[in-house]
Amino acid sequence: xxxxxxxxxxxxxxxxxxxxxxxxxxxxxxxxxxxxxxxxxxxxxxxxxxxxxxxxxxxxxxxxxxxxxxxxxxxxxxxxxxxxxxxxxxxxxxxxxxxxx
Numbered sequence: 001x002x003x004x005x006x007x008x009x010x011x012x013x014x015x016x017x018x019x020x021x022x023x024x025x026x027x028x029x030x031x032x033x034x035x036x037x038x039x040x041x042x043x044x045x046x047x048x049x050x051x052x053x054x055x056x057x058x059x060x061x062x063x064x065x066x067x068x069x070x071x072x073x074x075x076x077x078x079x080x081x082x083x084x085x086x087x088x089x090x091x092x093x094x095x096x097x098x099x100x101x
Contacts, residue, residue, distance in 0.1 A: 027052070029095045039089040042079050049075060 032040040032048050053060045064071040082090050082098040090098075 029092045032090070032095070033092070038091055040091075040095070041089050042076065045079050045090065046072065046075050 029040075032045060034044065034048075050064060053064050079090065082094055084094055084097070085091070
């Protein structure tokens with residue numbers, strides 16, 4: 001899992017400064033779909049969000065670091081809410097229509 005997170009971080013690296021200025025609602029699907037499959041798994045979603053949170057810093061980063069299980073549970077709940085087709089991955093349509101709160 002650590003290798004997956006590191007790999008996601010390497011791919012996200014050049015985009016992080018611009019993406020870190022966005023709020024969570026503005027993240028483009030292409031940033032999540034780094035393998036260009038049209039599908040984003042939970043592991044990909046988690047890795048990208050974690051890298052963005054770490055890069056941005058602040059309270060969310062502290063929470064992720066100090067409470068990793070709770071942070072993962074929160075991400076999984078959000079991922080499941082976005083995955084309206086319940087296929088185990090998010091596609092571009094689901095991402096575009098995701099809840100914004």
